[in-house]
Amino acid sequence: MNSTHTSESSTLLSTASNVLAITAHEFKTPLTTIASIVDLLSIKLQADRYMNPFYEQQLSRITSEIFSLNNMLDEMLTINNILSGNFEAKKELLYVEEQILPLKEQFRSLMDDRKTLQITMSGTPCKILANSGQLTRIFTNLVSNAFKFSHEKAPAIHLSYQENTLVITVSDDGIGIPAEDLPHLFQPYYRGSNTKGIAGTGLGLTIVKTFVAANDGDITVSSEPDKGTVFTLAFRYPDTCQ
Numbered sequence: 665m666n667s668t669h670t671s672e673s674s675t676l677l678s679t680a681s682n683v684l685a686i687t688a689h690e691f692k693t694p695l696t697t698i699a700s701i702v703d704l705l706s707i708k709l710q711a712d713r714y715m716n717p718f719y720e721q722q723l724s725r726i727t728s729e730i731f732s733l734n735n736m737l738d739e740m741l742t743i744n745n746i747l748s749g750n751f752e753a754k755k756e757l758l759y760v761e762e763q764i765l766p767l768k769e770q771f772r773s774l775m776d777d778r779k780t781l782q783i784t785m786s787g788t789p790c791k792i793l794a795n796s797g798q799l800t801r802i803f804t805n806l807v808s809n810a811f812k813f814s815h816e817k818a819p820a821i822h823l824s825y826q827e828n829t830l831v832i833t834v835s836d837d838g839i840g841i842p843a844e845d846l847p848h849l850f851q852p853y854y855r856g857s858n859t860k861g862i863a864g865t866g867l868g869l870t871i872v873k874t875f876v877a878a879n880d881g882d883i884t885v886s887s888e889p890d891k892g893t894v895f896t897l898a899f900r901y902p903d904t905c906q
Contacts, residue, residue, distance in 0.1 A: 688737045688740050688741045688744075689741075691733075691737055692734065692737055695730055695733055695734055695737075698726075698730060699727070699730050702723055702726050702727055702730070705723065706723050735804070735808060738801075739805075739867040739868055739871060740867070742801065742867075742871050743852065743867045743870065743871060746870075746871065746874050751798075751874075751875075751878070752795055752797060752798070753795065753878065754795060755793050755794055755795050755879065756793070756794070756795075756796065757791040757792070757793055757902065758791055758792065758794060758796055758799075759789055759791055760792060760794075760799065760823060760830060760832065760899070761783075761785065761789065761823060763796065763799045763800050763803060764783060764803050764821055764823075765783065767781060767803060767804065767807050768780065768781045768783060771807060771808075771811060779811065779814070779818040779819075780818055781807060781811075781818060781819055781820070781821065782818050782819070782820040782821070783820075783821050783822075783823075784820070784821070784822045784823070785822070785823045785824075785825070786822070786823070786824050786825065787823075787824055787825030787826060788825050789823075789825055790825055790830065790901050790905040791901075791902070791905065792830055792879075792899045792900075792901060792902065793879075793880075793902045794879040794881075794899065795875075795878070795879060798875040798878060798879060799875075799879065801871060801872075801875055802871075802872050802875050802876060802897070803821070803834070805868040805869070805871060805872050806834040806872060806895055807819060807821070807834065808868070809836075809868065809869075810834055810835070810836040810838070810893075811836075812838075812862060813836060813838030813839050813859075813862070813893070814836040814837055814838040814892075815837050815838055815839075816837060817836070817837040819834065819835065819836045820833075820834075820835050820836075821833070821834050821835075822835075828900060828901060829898050829899065829900050829901065830898070830899045830900075830901065831896065831897070831898050832896070832897045832898075832899075833894055833895065833896050833897075834894070834895045834897075835892060835893065835894040835895075836892050836893055837891075837892040838892055838893060839858055839859075839889065839890060840858075840887045840888050840889040840890055840891050840892055840893055841856050841858075841885070841887035841888075841889070841893055842856065842857055842858060842889055844857070845857055845858075846885065846887065849869055849885060850869050850870055850872075850873040851870065852866065852867060852870045853866040853867065854866055858889065876897060879899065880899065880900065881897055881898060881899040881900075882897070882898045883895060883896065883897050883898075884896050
């Protein structure tokens with residue numbers, strides 16, 4: 665009886681996982697089409713000299729919402745792969761800044777207030793052994809959150825190439841995280857008690873934590889309400905950099 669129940673539960677979970685994956689992929693197709701139409705409209709308005717601050721702002725808002733929806737779908741697909749144990753584990757030697765620098769332009773085009781991600785580095789750059797796609801997902805999530813919750817200052821990333829370890833901080837001057845929320849921050853679907861009214865799935869930081877661990881890294885967070893948040897990541901160098 666127990667084995668039958670376990671088999672049925674496994675089948676239901678597998679079916680739900682497949683439905684989730686198919687649904688997410690189906691939503692991404694029309695979103696891609698909408699994004700292409702927005703790009704065409706922008707080009708046409710520029711060419712015909714009809715573009716003005718109003719049109720520019722509205723098109724930027726549409727682009728930003730498309731990005732947010734795509735990000736949510738990616739989070740659903742990623743957490744689905746994580747729970748089923750199907751996420752990519754292939755690693756290569758790479759420079760982390762090459763994963764981060766494209767985010768500066770990406771988020772510049774999405775922000776209505778035109779805040780620009782600040783990226784600084786110190787020390788001698790060294791490659792780490794990691795999965796490129798997972799690193800991109802880690803920093804996309806952290807930077808997206810930093811923009812979402814920031815106030816006046818633009819979010820900042822600092823890469824510190826230390827003797828044996830690359831230490832990366834992602835910081836913002838935003839709403840911060842209450843102390844009672846910090847121990848639960850990386851749990852699936854958990855959202856801070858001060859984030860009501862702000863869109864989000866509660867999956868992003870679970871994905872970040874999983875991928876940081878999968879790449880032999882560590883992540884910690886320090887924060888105070890209304891004083892901002894700092895995520896600190898540490899990745900050890902391979903022997904070739906020692």
